[in-house]
Amino acid sequence: MTATLVHLGRPDRTIKARITCTIDGHAVTVDEGTTILAACRTLGIEIPTLCFLETLRPVNVCRLCVVEVEGARVLAPSCSRATEAGMVVHTKSERVRHARRLVLEFLASSVDLSTTPGMADLLAEYACTPARFGPPAPQALAGERDAAVAGHHAATEIGFAATVAQPVKTDNDLYVRDYAKCVLCYKCVEACGVDHQNTFAIAVAGRGFNARISTELAVPLTDSACVYCGNCIAVCPTGALMPRAEFDMRAAGTWDETVQTTTDTICPYCGVGCTLSLHVQGNTIVKATSPLENGITLGNLCIKGRFGWQFVQGPRPVDAAPPAGD
Amino acid sequence: MDIKLSQAAAAPDERAAVDALLGPPDSPWVGGARGAARDAHTAVGGRVMRERRHLLVPALQTLQARIGWISEGGLIYVCERLQVPPAEAWGVATFYALLATSPRPRRVVHVCDDVGCRSRGAKAVLAALEATGAAIAHEPAADHMHLDAERPGWMHSPCLGLCDQAPAALVTDAGSPCDERLLGHVTPERARALLDGAAPGADATSVTVLPQQGDASLVLLARAGVVDPTSLESYRAHGGYVELPKAIDRGAEAVIREVTASKLVGRGGAAFPTGRKWDAVRTQTATPHYLICNADESEPGTFKDRVLLTADPFAIVESMTIAAFATGCEKGFIYLRAEYPLAAQRMRHAIDQARAAQLLGDDILGRGVRFDIEIRRGAGAYICGEETALFESIEGKRGEPRSKPPFPVHSGLFGKPTVVNNVETLANVLPILRMGGEAYAKTGTSQSTGTRLFCLSGAVARPGVYELPFGASLRALLEQAGASPRLRAVLLGGAAGVFLRADEIDLPLSLEGARSADATLGSGVVMAFDDDEDLVDIVLRLAAFFRDESCGQCVPCRVGTVRQEEALHRLARGRTLAGAPGEIALLEEIGVAMRDASICGLGQTAYAAVESAVKRLGLFTGAGA
């Protein structure tokens, strides 16, 4: 190799020390800074998560991934807690199972998890009986939760379990927001904000049980800063955020993922070259996403990529009258 | 950044209020007038603008103070000035109880209905106010567009930190300037008069009279009620600013050596050794370092810091200056809860006086030491007393606690090494340096050195702040305060503490003494309840407090505090789902999950008092008491 005047390549990253810790009795050696969750995955230990996503900075709010670290007073979120040399971790202890079970029951008793992939299995695995908190309280009126005032106590309806049930927000043609299904995982806020899109059309508003995802003054999306990239939909773990097309097909009972195919291609618009995964049902594109692991997109798209594919399904010249040549 | 702003315009007084805080806008790109040739061709933005985000809460507060609420136009103007996306600003504004996002009257009477006040007259006050039919300020009336801003309104408040003068109220009169006063011993008649526009009168904390006034053994409170808190000269005459020059002479490491030798631990609740914390920050290579005085005293039943801040403000300034010198901080913040307007005023005055006397600023005492203090006021959020939530709040965000590690000494405010000390902790710095660390360590007990402040309230004849060496007995303290002979229970440590039965009060008031009794000294709350008290009502209020004050970030606390309150209500009404034992078992399950899996201390302790009420006091079970 020839000499160069200066270093040309990628800035040197410090080589990380390797540390060894013990998880469920197995010793594992990982790079310093590796999270407990990542270390568990190298061992094939499954940890359930809701608010964690590889492409987002961990917010560790759902607490489903908690594990027991010996010597610690409370459980640790495995998604964000880094392993340390000599750390002894238990992922299946009774304390852990109890916390996970209660977290799942808290969510299942307050949020509609019917479209959360894998949730039914999790609830069964942890023997959850969310109904033990009482029957669900009646659904809130449209806008009621958006108007809740921080720190001020609404009278408890004795005998009912409070929920986040509320009408679906359908304020535009491209996607719906069904916050009755929102577990407040913050992923949409992160994706709309600093982690990816930096549009900040939505944020968490209010606090406590009244905390909710909101635009400013809870205005409709069409009055907000939303640019309809749908990167929030891409990260939503519960189906609270859903393309309008999918929402309508589900409502009509025609959405059938078992017959859908997914083909990766390249977006037809600008020259960035985003990978589009086209979800096709019956030779019709029904949804476009991008793979999380794609280095260019990290699962993100813009409005054109996510929603702008419909033209191929519109009238085409073969459908039209022949041109009037001479 | 490319933010999108609605067309809503700020009213002139809103604009003026924001401009008074931020200065007039310097370009059309942040709300100024168009026309300058330079502005048509260049603009500064990016990081410079993003670094102004920390001004968001003060800017929202200035709107609140000027007109009593934050209108859309006002919010949008703040967003334009600071280039903050409106949704983010909305998220922040709706997080804090004392920032209103729907119209409120100019005058609002905030009546404390918390555990210290509710059975000491607050319920009667609230009943009287309800009977007036005046606007409940936080309930956006259906016709709020027609709200008469000039007609005072009222609302419930969590603990105002005036339990020694229960029942308490905070009166806020928005305007220029905004007038805020904390009032004690509020009667229904007085409350009605306030709604009719009566002048609020003097702030209840303006004169300090201690139960132990004149007691020569007082250390932290020695100057309280003696010194003129508005006079630097008076402070100097009472031994002030003797230690700062000596500390500079000794050098940072020597100061830390003394503090370490004193075995001082934090008085905010976590009891972390202060010397170790200081040393950890001093040795961090990342710069700058920040010092924060945590004066967000909001634990129900706690009011000791209020007394230190209002009665001896210069001592806090001097202590902070020494702490900053020792830890290499050039910038300090006092995060002061919103409900202490007079404390804020006195601290501001003390800081100004100190700066004028070269005791703060770029060249302290001509010794080349640089340090200054900024006061940041809370906006109605208990959670902001949690140190990482406090950072978020100063940074202009929702007060949501961060996951630890990383710890503040490594990555705190603005991601920099940060010392956070409670007011009372800092107040110990001067005595330690005066006495010497070793001598100080000989006071109190071997494991709990020095003295401790206790906030006596409830069923006691002489409520107030008491200072005792660690190790004194709780019974003696209660006797000193004149506890009711029919004492039934004591809430020790605050809402996050535990109830003790009347037969459990012989424990020594030390960290180890509390620990061995499965209790905590917490923030020094000693709230006494006698037979007249409806303890079920008190426990329900505590449960409501945690539900109301949960930031909502993590599932165990956000939903757990709701499920806990629901179960308690079912038990209180005798409408259980699976019988009382089933509900009590459910409470335990909820409580353990909150304790084990919540992000921060709020959720982790939200079950503590409830658990003790059930297990020690026998609430709902008939056992125990």
Add this chain to the structure above:
Amino acid sequence: MFGAGGGTNSYQEVEDADVVFLWGSNARAAHPIWFHHLLKGVRQHGTRLYVMDPRRTESAQWADVWCGLRVGSDIALANAMAREIIHAGLHHQAFIANACEGFDAFAASVEPYTLEWAEPITGIPADVIREAAHAFATAPRAMICWTLGITEHHNAVDNVLALINLCLLTGQIGRWGAGCNPLRGQNNVQGGGDMGAIPNKLPGFQDIEQDADARARFEAAWGVPIRPTYGKNLTQMFQAMGTGEIKALFCIGENPAQSDADAHHIEQMIRGLDHVVVQEIFLTKTAQMAHVVLPAAASWCESDGTVTNSERRVQRCRKAVEPPEGARDELWILSEIAKRMGLDLGHPTPEALWNEFRALAPQFAGGLSYERLEALDGIQWPCPDESHPGSTYLHGRLWEQPRQGRAAPFSIVMHEVPFEQRDANYPLLLTTGRRLDSYNTGVQTSGYASPLRTGETVDISPEDAARFGIVDGEVVRISSRRGSVLAPARIDPSLREKLVFMTLHFPDDVATNVLTIDKADPKSGTAEFKACAVRIEKVPARVPAGVR
């Protein structure tokens, strides 16, 4: 540049750059996902961002410093920065000595471009120019990224050369995070060039006139002689239609009747041809003028193949759905045409054709097998063999000692004002661009209901709105020397006085290209879409937008 036509760096490198000049690009709207990478740099690494754009666009609002230069003053600005860098001694003398030629002449050529001279020409205060120049020169890693704001000018190539000069001068090239990068406007602009769909290159950027070896390789493979002469660029083609030299047009997937400048003139040219064949997925305006329309499959989702993106990454396109009945794969159509013209190529698969290309451009694409493209999620050329990982950044050779290959030349380029200037009759300057939710002439984007879409508007500054008494939303007449259109006005504070903005997205409603000028860059053939003089008049009665 320096041989191969492609950006010198990868998207992820912008995340590590210390200074980025985003020049003549509103990437926030036009390249949103690339902008994510830039924002990662800005927010995580601390990249200092300068945006050079006459408008204070969404992108410019992210800038640490917005440089709102006058339309067409790019070379003035670049040369003034170059002079400042040289006078401050901040040019990279070791790099220049090792890698470049023509420095002395270049330095002499920029000598008149003082900051004081540049301030009134560019509009940018001298102190801002100085600061930006110093930041660029002293940054450990700096990049210049541009889009059509640089290339849609009558002196497009000179503009690009001026930016390359800055990189050479400061050694901001040939390293990770340092270089110059055009962001391609369309999905396969880069791939079209790669594959030789440009008038002067064979596939793999092998020069038709100068590279005899390459010609020989293609002649041997194809069995036909390759004429060693450059073909015509788009502008030259339309000129040739005007002179009658070109009589027939085969147009594949392009809508020149609406996308090209001076639309009236273009339409006249197309209508004057003897025979027009349009291969399209829609009946575009151009297709409607055709004698024969060949309905095609949509290449990105109804057929297989590759495209190349702005970081030179060759990527696989895959068939996800069947085309509508009657529409045919483009490859099938071309093969059938060949067959009917007497050359039976059979019906080669996309992969077979690709492998032919790889064999004929081995240094460029030898390692880019379909198998590897699948496995690695695309590979950045050049990639000469199957053990090569692809090239993240180009021109590292310039730093090698001794330098490999030929020297990188400084180019002497001089400031020229846009072809058309404002005058008393046409007192405003129209510049054009894209909006986030729409694309080119709207052929594709009109297919979905964007909540952001408000239709075409003429965006004007608050000052001009006041001057002409125009209120927001009012339909006004916009006229240039070539034609006039009606459009609603939108008052846009991101514009300064005398600058107006329109897009080309809604040609059926508002034919913006009736206004634009077809004065093109003789070197690239790109028209000066970014600058033409117009006037705006109030319309007496209520007339619907678009009617001429």
